[in-house]
Amino acid sequence: MAATQPALLVTGLPRSGTSWVGKMLEASGQVVYVNEPLNPRHPPGRSPGVLDADVTHRFQYICADNEGDWLPAFRRTLGLRYGVGRELRRNHGPYDLARMAKYATSFTTGRMRGRRAMLDDPYALLAVPWLAERFGIRAVVLVRDPVSLVGSYRKLNWHIHLDELLGQPLLTRDLLDASVVEELREAAAGKDEIHQTALLWRVMYDVVDRVHRHVPGVTIRRYEDLAQRPEEEFAALYDHCGLDFDARARAKVVEATTGTGSDRGAVRWTVRFGLSKTAFRPMDSKQAVDAAQRRLSTEDAERVRKITNQ
Numbered sequence: 001m002a003a004t005q006p007a008l009l010v011t012g013l014p015r016s017g018t019s020w021v022g023k024m025l026e027a028s029g030q031v032v033y034v035n036e037p038l039n040p041r042h043p044p045g046r047s048p049g050v051l052d053a054d055v056t057h058r059f060q061y062i063c064a065d066n067e068g069d070w071l072p073a074f075r076r077t078l079g080l081r082y083g084v085g086r087e088l089r090r091n092h093g094p095y096d097l098a099r100m101a102k103y104a105t106s107f108t109t110g111r112m113r114g115r116r117a118m119l120d121d122p123y124a125l126l127a128v129p130w131l132a133e134r135f136g137i138r139a140v141v142l143v144r145d146p147v148s149l150v151g152s153y154r155k156l157n158w159h160i161h162l163d164e165l166l167g168q169p170l171l172t173r174d175l176l177d178a179s180v181v182e183e184l185r186e187a188a189a190g191k192d193e194i195h196q197t198a199l200l201w202r203v204m205y206d207v208v209d210r211v212h213r214h215v216p217g218v219t220i221r222r223y224e225d226l227a228q229r230p231e232e233e234f235a236a237l238y239d240h241c242g243l244d245f246d247a248r249a250r251a252k253v254v255e256a257t258t259g260t261g262s263d264r265g266a267v268r269w270t271v272r273f274g275l276s277k278t279a280f281r282p283m284d285s286k287q288a289v290d291a292a293q294r295r296l297s298t299e300d301a302e303r304v305r306k307i308t309n310q
């Protein structure tokens with residue numbers, strides 16, 4: 001694999017399947033998997049060895065007006081240059097040291113073998129246009145049905161923080177009109193989490209539709225299509241990413257989309273996937289789609305569809 005080929009990014013709202021798709025692309029053996037460098041939580045984020053920049057918000061917006069610290073940081077990350085000294089100055093717990101050993105090794109080995117960095121990061125969703133413009137990154141943006149996504153958040157008891165968007169003046173200036181900002185403020189002041197999550201879905205994917213869709217190197221894919229037709233859809237996705245969908249990669253995709261694994265994201269070390277805290281686990285993709293649709297009542301599902309215009 002030529003080192004001059006562009007780095008890859010898999011993104012979309014959290015719980016839209018980024019970890020699953022990222023692991024399926026990693027099965028090519030042609031990329032180095034980098035887990036959520038723009039996640040403001042540690043781990044997996046706030047690891048300066050991986051990305052030496054201060055992430056201040058979930059869904060960090062990066063543009064020409066604030067790119068000063070981001071340019072050198074992403075240049076190192078996408079160039080697979082791990083900062084051991086930077087990492088040791090901030091993180092030195094047992095898990096951190098094990099993670100550092102994994103990333104330092106994978107970055108160095110990947111760079112020597114001409115592999116490309118592949119970022120799996122839902123929190124990079126608003127950085128896609130900038131990454132594409134500055135680095136020519138090739139991005140996969142995943143869209144999951146809003147009822148399934150809201151149901152997943154409810155199942156996990158995840159709470160939405162719309163202030164993460166409102167607290168970024170450049171974002172509200174460039175991508176959100178005044179009426180949307182006001183709607184976000186009103187929702188953030190309330191306690192209706194179904195409304196908040198559905199509104200996040202609508203606002204973020206409106207940006208994707210208006211902006212990302214027209215960015216060279218970006219493809220927008222439905223999670224449900226990938227889950228229902230994994231072989232066909234991943235073959236097309238591999239082609240978009242410039243990866244070889246050979247017999248080995250195909251076999252791994254089939255194995256990982258027909259399994260019934262019970263691991264739900266615990267820290268683990270395996271020969272196949274390494275040290276990870278991602279939500280990925282082998283699964284039966286079609287069953288996962290069916291189950292997700294049953295997590296909300298009919299009334300709540302209808303409300304989500306109304307809020308998201310879906």
